Structure formats: C-alpha cells, structure tokens
Amino acid sequence: MYRNLSIHQKHIVWAWAFLAVPILFYVVIRFYPTANAMIISFQDWNLLGDRVWTGLENYDKLWNDPVFWKVFRNTFIYLLLGTPVSLVVSFIIAFHLDRLRFMHGFIRMLYFLPFMTSAVAMAWVWRWFYQPVPIGLFNNFLATVGIPQIPFLRSTSLALPAILAPAVWAGLGFQVIIFMAGLRAIPRSYYEAARIDGVSGWTILWEITIPLLKPTIVFIVVFSSIGFLRIFDHVYNMTTTDPGGPLNATKPLVLMIYQTAFTDFNMGYAAAQTVVLFLILLIVSLVQLRLFRDR
Amino acid sequence: MLPETTVVKATSDTLLKAEKQKRPANMGQIIRWLLLFAGGILMVLPITYMISTSLKWPHEIYNLALIPEEPHLENYTYVLEDGRFYGWFINSLIIAMITTVSNILFDSLVGYTLCKFRFPGRYIVFIAILSTLMIPTEMLVIPWYLMSQAFGWLDTHWGIMFPGLMTAFGTFLMKQFFETVPDDFIEAARIDGLNELQIWWSIAMPLVRPALAALAIFVFLGNWTAFIWPLIVTNSVEMYTLPVGLSSFGDEADVQWELIMTGAAISTIPTLVVFLVFQRFIIRGVVMAGLKG
Numbered sequence: 001m002y003r004n005l006s007i008h009q010k011h012i013v014w015a016w017a018f019l020a021v022p023i024l025f026y027v028v029i030r031f032y033p034t035a036n037a038m039i040i041s042f043q044d045w046n047l048l049g050d051r052v053w054t055g056l057e058n059y060d061k062l063w064n065d066p067v068f069w070k071v072f073r074n075t076f077i078y079l080l081l082g083t084p085v086s087l088v089v090s091f092i093i094a095f096h097l098d099r100l101r102f103m104h105g106f107i108r109m110l111y112f113l114p115f116m117t118s119a120v121a122m123a124w125v126w127r128w129f130y131q132p133v134p135i136g137l138f139n140n141f142l143a144t145v146g147i148p149q150i151p152f153l154r155s156t157s158l159a160l161p162a163i164l165a166p167a168v169w170a171g172l173g174f175q176v177i178i179f180m181a182g183l184r185a186i187p188r189s190y191y192e193a194a195r196i197d198g199v200s201g202w203t204i205l206w207e208i209t210i211p212l213l214k215p216t217i218v219f220i221v222v223f224s225s226i227g228f229l230r231i232f233d234h235v236y237n238m239t240t241t242d243p244g245g246p247l248n249a250t251k252p253l254v255l256m257i258y259q260t261a262f263t264d265f266n267m268g269y270a271a272a273q274t275v276v277l278f279l280i281l282l283i284v285s286l287v288q289l290r291l292f293r294d295r
Numbered sequence: 296m297l298p299e300t301t302v303v304k305a306t307s308d309t310l311l312k313a314e315k316q317k318r319p320a321n322m323g324q325i326i327r328w329l330l331l332f333a334g335g336i337l338m339v340l341p342i343t344y345m346i347s348t349s350l351k352w353p354h355e356i357y358n359l360a361l362i363p364e365e366p367h368l369e370n371y372t373y374v375l376e377d378g379r380f381y382g383w384f385i386n387s388l389i390i391a392m393i394t395t396v397s398n399i400l401f402d403s404l405v406g407y408t409l410c411k412f413r414f415p416g417r418y419i420v421f422i423a424i425l426s427t428l429m430i431p432t433e434m435l436v437i438p439w440y441l442m443s444q445a446f447g448w449l450d451t452h453w454g455i456m457f458p459g460l461m462t463a464f465g466t467f468l469m470k471q472f473f474e475t476v477p478d479d480f481i482e483a484a485r486i487d488g489l490n491e492l493q494i495w496w497s498i499a500m501p502l503v504r505p506a507l508a509a510l511a512i513f514v515f516l517g518n519w520t521a522f523i524w525p526l527i528v529t530n531s532v533e534m535y536t537l538p539v540g541l542s543s544f545g546d547e548a549d550v551q552w553e554l555i556m557t558g559a560a561i562s563t564i565p566t567l568v569v570f571l572v573f574q575r576f577i578i579r580g581v582v583m584a585g586l587k588g
C-alpha cells in the first residue's frame with residue numbers, strides 16, 4: 001500500500017507518524033488540563049464530594065476576598081520592583097563588561113553562576129544571611145558598623161524586598177548575557193560615525209545604543225515580568241513557618257493558589273485563581289509588547 | 296629574525312588584538328575593571344558562603360570567616376549516610392536525565408517535522424504547540440494532580456516527570472535550528488535510500504548538535520531545580536526530589552545550619568560543575584534561546 005503512494009503522500013504519512021505521540025502528549029498533558037482548569041473554576045469542589053456547578057461564584061468570591069487584593073498587590077509589587085531593578089542593573093553590568101578585555105570570561109562567569117543554582121538551596125542561604133545577630137551575616141555586619149538590627153524576614157514592610165533580592169540576584173546573569181549579545185549586534189560603524197561627528201558618550205548611549213537595543217529590552221522586560229508575576233519558590237522557602245507571611249505581606253498569587261488547592265483542597269476556588277493568573281500574564285505581556293512597539 | 300614571518304602570519308584578528316594591547320590602560324578602564332570584579336565577587340558570595348559553611352564544624356558557624364579554620368568533609372558523609380539526601384539526589388538525577396533525553400528526542404523530532412515536511416495541518420500544529428507557551432504551569436497543576444490521582448501516578452517518578460517530557464520552548468528552538476540544515480542534504484540522503492527516520496537521526500541531528508547541547512542543559516537545569524510540581528505530587532519522604540527534600544526542613548529555629556548548607560551545596564554543586572564544564576555551550580545557548588526563543 002505504502003509503495004503505491006507518491007513521494008508527497010509518503011511525506012505526509014511520515015510527518016503524521018512523527019507527530020502522533022507528541023500530539024497525543026500536547027492534547028492530554030497541555031490542552032485538556034487547560035480546559036479542565038477553566039471548567040473547574042466554575043465549580044465548587046473539595047476533592048472528596050461532588051462537583052457542583054456554581055457559575056461565577058468563585059470569581060465573585062475572589063473579587064470580594066480581601067486576601068486576594070492583598071495578594072494581587074504583592075504580586076504587582078514583585079513585578080514593579082523586580083523588573084526595573086534587574087533591567088537597569090543588568091544593563092549597567094553588561095554595558096561595562098562589554099568594554100572589558102582583561103579576564104572578561106572569568107568575570108562574566110562570576111555574574112552568571114547564580115543562574116545555575118536552585119531557588120530552594122539559595123533560599124536557605126539567604127535566610128541564613130537574614131538571621132538575627134549571632135548567626136546572620138547581614139545583621140552581624142550591621143552590628144560591627146553600629147547600625148541597629150534589621151528584622152528582614154519578620155518585618156511586614158521589609159520581608160517582600162528581602163525575598164525579592166535573591167530572585168533578582170539569581171536572574172541577573174542571564175539578563176547580562178542577553179544584553180551583551182544585544183550590544184555585540186550593534187554595528188561598530190554607528191559608533192565610529194558618531195565619534196567622528198564628535199557626539200558625546202552620553203548622547204551615543206541614549207541616541208544609538210538604547211534605541212538599537214529595543215528588541216533585547218523588550219525580550220528581557222517581558223521574560224522577567226512573567227518570572228516575577230509567577231514568583232513562588234523563593235517566597236515559599238523563605239517563609240516556611242508561615243508561607244506568605246508575616247500577615248500575608250509577602251504572599252504572591254501562585255502561593256495563594258497552592259494553599260487554596262493543596263492546603264484547603266478548595267479546587268474550584270483555586271482553579272478560578274489560576275485563570276486570573278493566566279489573564280494577568282496575558283494582559284501584562286500584551287500591554288508591554290504594545291507599549292514598546294509604539295515607541 | 297622573526298618579524299617577516301610574524302607579519303605574514305598575522306591575521307587581521309591578531310593585529311586587532313595587538314592594537315588593543317598597545318593602547319595604555321587608562322584610569323577609567325582600571326576603575327571599571329575593579330568595580331566589575333568586586334561586583335562579581337559579591338555575586339558569588341552566597342555560593343561561596345554556602346560551600347564554606349558546609350566545610351565547617353558546628354561551633355564554627357558563628358564565626359563568619361569565609362575560610363573555615365579546619366575544613367573537613369564530615370558534614371557531607373553525615374548527610375549522605377543519613378540516606379535521605381542520597382535518595383533525593385538519585386530521584387532528582389533520574390527525573391532530570393529522563394526528561395532531558397525525552398526532550399532531546401521529541402522536541403527535535405517535532406521541530407524537524409514542522410521545519411522540513413510540507414503537509415496539510417502543519418501550520419495548525421505549529422500554532423497549537425506554540426500557543427501552549429502562553430499557559431502558565433500553575434494553571435495546569437490542579438488538573439495534573441487530578442489526573443495523577445485518577446491514574447495512580449501520585450508519589451511516583453513518572454508522576455513527577457510526565458508534565459515535562461516535551462516542551463513547546465524546546466520544539467520552537469529546534470525548529471529554528473533545523474532551518475539551518477540545507478534541504479539538499481536531506482534530498483541527497485533520500486536519493487541514497489535512507490528512510491525519513493534515518494535522515495532525521497543520522498543526517499539532521501548531528502548538524503544541530505550545539506542546539507541540542509543547549510536544550511539538554513536547559514531541560515536538565517529546569518528539572519533539577521523544579522519545585523512546585525514535585526512538591527505537589529510527592530507525599531512520601533522517599534519520593535522527594537532534592538529541592539522538595541531541602542524545603543521540608545522547614546523552620547530555621549531548629550535547623551543545624553552547617554548541615555542545611557551541606558544539603559544546599561549537594562543540590563547546587565552538580566549544576567555548577569555542569570556549568571564550568573560546558574560554559575561555552577551554555578553561554579551560547581542562552582544567547583540562542585534569547586534571540587531565537
């Protein structure tokens with residue numbers, strides 16, 4: 001049978017044979033669960049009893065849940081602090097590292113190494129740094145300089161930035177590498193022409209380097225925003241005794257989802273939260289892409 | 296006398312280098328170097344502290360010196376003999392290796408098919424796979440959990456790894472790289488009588504080796520450090536992966552820091568070694584993923 005097919009028809013058979021298992025995978029492990037999450041979000045279900053259709057009740061409950069709004073705010077604070085800080089810092093490092101010849105590879109390695117670590121392991125190290133005086137590195141340092149102790153992870157106002165710091169730290173090296181690749185891609189002739197015209201270094205930076213880096217900047221902004229909106233590992237592991245604490249001051253949306261689903265077993269409510277997370281990610285990415293494209 | 300031969304041999308590259316070296320290092324350049332170097336040292340400080348503490352005796356941990364007074368490996372033997380860490384290490388290794396092999400095979404097969412075959416439905420399949428990039432893992436964990444519960448996959452290796460066996464990111468990356476394989480090569484292999492599976496495996500795959508290496512490293516790192524799904528799907532201490540196990544020590548009030556740092560080091564050192572060995576591949580991989588992904 002196969003022998004009688006034309007070459008083109010044989011190709012079609014091969015293509016679908018190659019795709020059969022992957023398509024099955026994507027349907028069963030990606031598309032079906034996506035649809036299922038949306039369906040569950042309209043139901044009330046505690047995993048043991050029956051699934052009850054409740055329409056928009058879960059979303060209504062979420063809208064009126066003060067904890068959700070607290071969590072919503074936290075999630076956006078992670079985004080609005082984390083993305084600009086890591087963008088600016090990684091650009092400054094990449095900009096200068098790009099002009100360095102001596103031990104370039106070694107220094108680049110130092111900046112990149114944190115990217116290869118696991119968030120859980122590093123959460124322990126940073127927790128140790130944040131401990132009060134006999135143990136913690138930071139507070140010991142402050143004590144020797146004569147500055148009062150800082151209760152990093154126990155403070156409602158400082159805990160969030162204290163958790164964000166290792167997240168920014170771990171992602172910095174990745175962004176530096178991407179920025180350096182972007183900087184390398186700018187033709188040298190542009191800089192030479194500017195220098196011949198006697199343009200100052202500052203103007204070159206703002207008029208040539210940054211505008212030409214726009215695709216790189218868009219990529220890093222969108223990529224790191226998605227990361228910060230989905231922050232979980234660092235928060236969960238640096239506030240283990242009271243995840244998201246103190247007083248929900250550090251709780252991001254993903255942690256709320258985890259607790260609703262796997263501590264309270266309130267599957268319908270948790271599914272509604274995941275749908276909201278999905279929409280937030282979608283909207284933020286689209287807004288960012290549009291903002292950067294227009295300019 | 297050397298000059299003549301050196302001039303002949305000098306490529307434009309070495310000339311450029313020589314020119315750069317001739318320029319005297321100015322003050323600004325030295326300050327730049329010092330600041331970047333100091334920043335780099337600061338960046339690796341948490342990692343160095345972790346390793347240094349893992350080499351200290353319990354009474355030494357209050358001493359914040361970076362170099363232990365009498366470095367020793369007792370903590371490592373203690374932690375590994377305890378058995379739990381050893382088991383978690385093995386679990387993590389099994390899961391990271393199987394998912395890596397699976398991604399290498401399937402992502403490249405799908406990427407290759409979408410790149411080199413013309414067939415009805417090709418565009419739809421491509422868009423469908425690409426669209427899964429938009430779906431966050433967190434949205435899928437509840438249905439995956441229900442699925443695992445229904446099929447008895449909870450608390451098994453398969454349960455931990457099944458969601459990561461293929462990735463849209465890897466498929467897209469590989470598709471981009473198969474574009475660089477000339478169609479003539481494939482056509483020539485067909486004329487030589489190779490079937491399509493052989494062409495993919497023995498002609499196309501060797502030509503995209505750098506991309507495969509980058510993909511392998513990303514998938515391995517991603518699964519080695521994965522946390523939320525293994526946390527959800529495992530119940531028994533024996534089935535934990537390294538991150539889940541490390542996280543299970545919980546409260547810092549009753550923690551022995553030198554042992555925790557040893558555990559953290561055990562879960563970090565393998566990826567650091569992978570990085571030091573494959574540095575070039577990884578840096579290039581990040582750039583490829585960043586520009587093409």
